Amino acid sequence: MTSTAISSHRRRSAHAHEAVLAAAADIAGRCGYGSATIETIAAQAGVGKQTIYRWWPNKAALFIEVYGRLVPPGLVAEDTGSLAGDLERLLRRLSSLYSETPAGGILSGLVAEAQSNGELLGQLRDAYVAPRRIIVRQILQRAANRGEIPPPEHADFVGDLFSAAVWFQLLLGGRSMDATFRQQLADALFVVASGGGRRRPRSR
Amino acid sequence: MTSTAISSHRRRSAHAHEAVLAAAADIAGRCGYGSATIETIAAQAGVGKQTIYRWWPNKAALFIEVYGRLVPPGLVAEDTGSLAGDLERLLRRLSSLYSETPAGGILSGLVAEAQSNGELLGQLRDAYVAPRRIIVRQILQRAANRGEIPPPEHADFVGDLFSAAVWFQLLLGGRSMDATFRQQLADALFVVASGGGRRRPRSR
Amino acid sequence: MTSTAISSHRRRSAHAHEAVLAAAADIAGRCGYGSATIETIAAQAGVGKQTIYRWWPNKAALFIEVYGRLVPPGLVAEDTGSLAGDLERLLRRLSSLYSETPAGGILSGLVAEAQSNGELLGQLRDAYVAPRRIIVRQILQRAANRGEIPPPEHADFVGDLFSAAVWFQLLLGGRSMDATFRQQLADALFVVASGGGRRRPRSR
Amino acid sequence: MTSTAISSHRRRSAHAHEAVLAAAADIAGRCGYGSATIETIAAQAGVGKQTIYRWWPNKAALFIEVYGRLVPPGLVAEDTGSLAGDLERLLRRLSSLYSETPAGGILSGLVAEAQSNGELLGQLRDAYVAPRRIIVRQILQRAANRGEIPPPEHADFVGDLFSAAVWFQLLLGGRSMDATFRQQLADALFVVASGGGRRRPRSR
DNA sequence: TCCTAACCGAGACGGTACGTCACGTCTTTTT
DNA sequence: AAAAAGACGTGACGTACCGTCTCGGTTAGGA
Numbered sequence: 001m002t003s004t005a006i007s008s009h010r011r012r013s014a015h016a017h018e019a020v021l022a023a024a025a026d027i028a029g030r031c032g033y034g035s036a037t038i039e040t041i042a043a044q045a046g047v048g049k050q051t052i053y054r055w056w057p058n059k060a061a062l063f064i065e066v067y068g069r070l071v072p073p074g075l076v077a078e079d080t081g082s083l084a085g086d087l088e089r090l091l092r093r094l095s096s097l098y099s100e101t102p103a104g105g106i107l108s109g110l111v112a113e114a115q116s117n118g119e120l121l122g123q124l125r126d127a128y129v130a131p132r133r134i135i136v137r138q139i140l141q142r143a144a145n146r147g148e149i150p151p152p153e154h155a156d157f158v159g160d161l162f163s164a165a166v167w168f169q170l171l172l173g174g175r176s177m178d179a180t181f182r183q184q185l186a187d188a189l190f191v192v193a194s195g196g197g198r199r200r201p202r203s204r
Numbered sequence: 205m206t207s208t209a210i211s212s213h214r215r216r217s218a219h220a221h222e223a224v225l226a227a228a229a230d231i232a233g234r235c236g237y238g239s240a241t242i243e244t245i246a247a248q249a250g251v252g253k254q255t256i257y258r259w260w261p262n263k264a265a266l267f268i269e270v271y272g273r274l275v276p277p278g279l280v281a282e283d284t285g286s287l288a289g290d291l292e293r294l295l296r297r298l299s300s301l302y303s304e305t306p307a308g309g310i311l312s313g314l315v316a317e318a319q320s321n322g323e324l325l326g327q328l329r330d331a332y333v334a335p336r337r338i339i340v341r342q343i344l345q346r347a348a349n350r351g352e353i354p355p356p357e358h359a360d361f362v363g364d365l366f367s368a369a370v371w372f373q374l375l376l377g378g379r380s381m382d383a384t385f386r387q388q389l390a391d392a393l394f395v396v397a398s399g400g401g402r403r404r405p406r407s408r
Numbered sequence: 409m410t411s412t413a414i415s416s417h418r419r420r421s422a423h424a425h426e427a428v429l430a431a432a433a434d435i436a437g438r439c440g441y442g443s444a445t446i447e448t449i450a451a452q453a454g455v456g457k458q459t460i461y462r463w464w465p466n467k468a469a470l471f472i473e474v475y476g477r478l479v480p481p482g483l484v485a486e487d488t489g490s491l492a493g494d495l496e497r498l499l500r501r502l503s504s505l506y507s508e509t510p511a512g513g514i515l516s517g518l519v520a521e522a523q524s525n526g527e528l529l530g531q532l533r534d535a536y537v538a539p540r541r542i543i544v545r546q547i548l549q550r551a552a553n554r555g556e557i558p559p560p561e562h563a564d565f566v567g568d569l570f571s572a573a574v575w576f577q578l579l580l581g582g583r584s585m586d587a588t589f590r591q592q593l594a595d596a597l598f599v600v601a602s603g604g605g606r607r608r609p610r611s612r
Numbered sequence: 613m614t615s616t617a618i619s620s621h622r623r624r625s626a627h628a629h630e631a632v633l634a635a636a637a638d639i640a641g642r643c644g645y646g647s648a649t650i651e652t653i654a655a656q657a658g659v660g661k662q663t664i665y666r667w668w669p670n671k672a673a674l675f676i677e678v679y680g681r682l683v684p685p686g687l688v689a690e691d692t693g694s695l696a697g698d699l700e701r702l703l704r705r706l707s708s709l710y711s712e713t714p715a716g717g718i719l720s721g722l723v724a725e726a727q728s729n730g731e732l733l734g735q736l737r738d739a740y741v742a743p744r745r746i747i748v749r750q751i752l753q754r755a756a757n758r759g760e761i762p763p764p765e766h767a768d769f770v771g772d773l774f775s776a777a778v779w780f781q782l783l784l785g786g787r788s789m790d791a792t793f794r795q796q797l798a799d800a801l802f803v804v805a806s807g808g809g810r811r812r813p814r815s816r
Numbered sequence: 817t818c819c820t821a822a823c824c825g826a827g828a829c830g831g832t833a834c835g836t837c838a839c840g841t842c843t844t845t846t847t
Numbered sequence: 848a849a850a851a852a853g854a855c856g857t858g859a860c861g862t863a864c865c866g867t868c869t870c871g872g873t874t875a876g877g878a
Binding site for chain 5: 216250258
Binding site: 109163171185192 | 373
């Protein structure tokens with residue numbers, strides 16, 4: 001399905017391409033995103049620096065591709081039959097990805113880099129925040145259809161809260177996301193999604 | 205009562221000290237944390253680089269002090285009479301600090317830098333995450349005393365959720381934290397804190 | 409015949425190389441060896457500091473090459489038909505090199521630097537003292553063949569005396585080496601070389 | 613004879629003064645003139661830097677005083693009864709001073725520093741080159757009075773040749789000045805001083 | 817005996833240059 | 848045409864000393 005066909009200038013060396021991605025993932029995993037400089041990646045991949053710059057405009061773009069290999073972008077929420085179940089399933093999936101692959105470190109590195117790179121920040125929002133909103137919206141919609149919760153009014157906010165909690169754990173919590181955390185977060189999101197209907201008295 | 209007695213052979217120049225902090229804050233505010241190099245700070249402050257390295261081991265330590273000047277560390281939750289009110293008050297305080305001073309950019313820069321600096325990460329947890337937990341716990345306790353919510357069981361989790369949402373906004377949301385966001389977040393934390401009692405059916 | 413074959417992955421930029429040497433010579437000539445810092449040389453040459461450090465381990469090595477350009481290392485003693493003539497010819501050659509090019513200042517700078525750099529001192533001995541001995545020995549041998557002087561017994565000493573006098577002038581005499589000085593030195597070396605035969609009575 | 617009298621502001625601490633000179637000599641002896649920075653000297657002497665700068669305008673001035681302590685400035689040529697004897701006596705004196713005290717290293721360091729310090733160069737000429745000329749002139753005059761040599765015409769040149777040979781040894785010869793060297797130099801100066809009368813045929 | 821200055825140690829200060837690192841671009845040679 | 852190799856200009860790093868400048872503390876001399 002991918003364009004492996006007769007593209008004219010695709011003289012791109014598949015070998016070099018893969019070697020770069022592998023080296024990037026490996027170094028990020030072993031030494032951290034920050035230590036994965038273009039120079040070290042090129043050296044470990046046995047590749048010229050120019051080859052990297054030819055195919056990726058910068059380190060972030062390279063690692064976005066690495067991340068895409070590790071975390072399937074078409075991550076879809078399986079239906080476990082309950083809202084909390086769906087949320088926990090999703091969290092467990094992320095948890096294992098972040099603890100068993102370099103994906104966690106890469107993501108936190110990308111977020112870090114985006115703090116001094118507005119363009120990258122936009123890409124991260126488009127690539128990671130927006131899709132998560134969609135997934136969470138799907139999960140909530142499914143729950144509403146089941147009658148578990150009222151129709152979701154603030155699905156995007158719930159999605160962001162999900163991302164916020166996960167990324168907070170990633171950036172400041174040592175990447176653990178243990179069972180307790182997942183449980184608490186799923187519970188919290190459940191009540192937030194449920195409570196949208198009978199609002200508390202306005203505060204001001 | 206403080207130990208001014210002994211001697212402390214460090215007659216740190218108040219002028220240089222202040223000039224460095226001011227230059228750091230200014231540059232971070234105008235050009236971003238990442239562009240605030242030790243060299244540019246020293247140059248703008250009219251100070252030798254060594255003077256900076258003499259008093260701060262690295263850029264992060266310097267900006268922790270800058271941040272401390274901008275955001276009073278003894279930030280205490282005022283009692284507005286209701287849980288949601290307290291939360292919104294706190295959020296509004298942070299919101300204005302982050303939008304009107306360089307504090308927001310500095311904080312996100314520090315978090316970014318901590319991704320490749322384990323020691324700094326620990327400091328941030330101690331300096332910013334832990335205190336926020338305490339504040340949130342106070343707020344929740346007060347609400348429980350009022351009878352608004354049941355006794356808080358997972359105050360730390362709620363505190364972290366608060367931090368997570370705020371920092372997510374800071375790191376990925378363009379630092380806005382507008383009224384809607386603050387409202388939604390306060391509502392959400394309210395129901396999470398309330399909902400601890402009547403748990404949803406277990407998912408697995 | 410030169411080893412251009414193998415590979416030598418150093419495609420040193422001829423332009424940068426020349427620019428550095430030219431800038432070094434120029435600055436040393438205008439401001440003195442001591443003022444020719446790597447930074448100023450790099451700046452004037454329009455070159456990165458790293459480019460200098462890539463090809464020369466330190467300032468001294470760079471200036472040894474600069475000196476080699478100014479003072480042809482294969483400096484050979486022409487035969488003027490007499491010992492004193494040969495010596496004067498050599499002195500005149502050095503005199504003009506040292507007064508018309510930065511070579512004099514560079515040499516004195518190198519000697520100065522060698523006082524705190526044992527390795528450099530060895531290089532200077534090998535590169536400048538030893539060759540001068542050889543040249544002087546050739547001159548003396550030629551004179552002996554002509555019958556001007558007896559066979560030279562202490563040619564190395566005479567060579568060193570030559571170097572000593574020249575360098576003394578260079579280091580402490582304001583680099584003048586005027587005609588009188590050259591005359592006196594040639595005379596002195598002549599009598600030293602001649603007088604080796606009929607020794608004065610031993611002193612003790 | 614030293615001015616210990618009632619000088620008005622000579623509140624100078626004798627202890628500090630001596631400690632500085634001793635530390636300077638010690639460090640120069642152990643680590644070389646170049647490693648003897650004002651900072652290390654002050655530290656080893658247990659003295660503030662300012663105390664050094666108060667009494668000596670710069671490092672060179674300090675070491676000129678140190679040198680003056682090691683090498684008695686009123687060094688006078690003893691009469692051994694023969695020209696060569698006088699010269700060898702003088703050489704032996706210098707040789708032992710330079711090999712047994714830090715004086716040799718200090719002198720070479722001063723000469724090195726003078727290459728980038730015109731004022732210092734003048735001082736060295738006045739303090740070390742000129743006096744040597746006088747001493748050598750005395751020796752030559754004495755020899756002429758004895759009838760050993762004709763009246764000295766170029767005494768200054770002979771004196772400079774003496775200095776040149778000694779300093780050449782000091783700066784480039786590893787400070788040895790062994791017996792052979794001293795013998796050869798004394799011989800050479802003898803014949804130069806003698807040969808002034810019957811000049812070689814003019815070379816041009 | 818006290819007062820007051822100069823001198824002391826300590827070391828902070830604004831600088832300059834050091835030698836190193838990684839950046840992103842470029843050039844050369846090989847495949 | 849793309850690759851590997853790596854040299855290039857750039858800019859920031861953190862360090863070492865420079866020579867100047869405060870600090871309090873000590874100490875000597877004149878009152």
